[in-house]
């Protein structure tokens with residue numbers, strides 16, 4: 001049997017004004033024009049911009065839609081429209097069933113009421129009777145791990161405690177539709193892991209809309225994504241890897257920065273030996289299982305004791321994933337002024353498919369003090385047929 005459509009979004013647009021006073025004045029004008037039966041003005045007035053433009057999708061029970069995009073792309077605005085916190089300027093949202101939401105810290109909580117009272121309040125808003133909430137109460141408190149503090153006013157909760165309570169209510173009340181802004185997952189690691197386990201458990205009976213900046217998580221949970229850019233759906237579809245690649249494109253430019261120098265040496269160039277360049281911004285490409293071969297050109301400004309080279313490798317989210325063995329850059333104990341070349345090779349690279357960048361430093365011969373450090377010196381791309389979000393694919397014999 002076809003799963004039922006729980007969320008239907010048709011041509012939804014939302015505009016905001018960059019200036020508060022002008023925005024308030026437009027609000028008053030809109031009120032009058034609505035009163036006279038005119039529809040919302042669809043054209044932009046001075047200082048207005050589209051935070052969302054013509055968004056369309058359908059979501060069935062058991063499906064999870066990932067909303068991705070850079071800061072200010074419109075993700076939270078869409079969640080707020082879905083949750084009924086704000087109205088769209090154009091388009092229509094149809095939702096069937098109960099909506100659980102974790103979208104704004106403290107939203108939906110009355111700060112002067114206790115945690116327990118807020119559970120009753122929120123449960124009632126979700127459409128549950130007092131008896132039904134009574135039945136769920138202990139489960140929610142236990143899930144949020146807040147039994148000691150449940151009779152304290154929510155205004156005295158830490159932000160992590162508020163998120164715990166918010167997620168416990170949103171997820172334990174068996175919603176048909178669950179809206180989650182992962183930015184709010186400020187709970188500690190243990191609670192976050194528990195949340196994701198719960199999401200896995202309720203997914204088959206729920207339609208989930210999940211906003212996240214963590215691409216591995218999006219790819220694990222979601223079966224469809226929308227990549228928002230300036231309020232528009234730049235990509236929408238079920239090919240999660242293609243959407244994520246587009247999202248990452250913005251990070252492709254080299255952003256080489258010297259973080260520290262003591263003035264004795266500089267790095268002029270690093271060449272990554274590669275069979276070909278990627279279409280994506282001429283990045284050198286290495287096939288998985290191939291060699292990472294680097295040729296460095298240094299400029300030695302003063303005669304110094306031979307330093308050691310430190311090369312760390314970062315993934316596209318700037319998480320450090322590996323470091324190459326630290327070695328002296330020459331066999332001689334001292335190096336003279338002038339240029340110096342060095343070739344190093346790491347064989348059989350087993351990173352999974354993706355874009356990586358190099359942080360490079362030189363450290364003094366006899367102390368850990370740095371000579372020079374660069375971040376994001378250059379990038380390379382590893383190719384593999386499989387879209388895998390774990391950091392490595394380890395060569396395996398069967």
Ligand SMILES: Nc1ncnc2c1ncn2[C@@H]1O[C@H](COP(=O)(O)OP(=O)(O)OP(=O)(O)O)[C@@H](O)[C@H]1O
Pocket residue numbers: 016017018051069070071072073074075076077078183
């Ligand atoms: N109430 C508001 N009044 C005016 N502008 C707003 C309002 N709410 C949001 N915006 C603007 O709308 C745009 C989209 O904001 P939104 O919060 O939806 O982005 P986001 O994709 O969730 O970003 P982030 O990843 O930083 O959470 C931004 O330019 C933001 O400044």
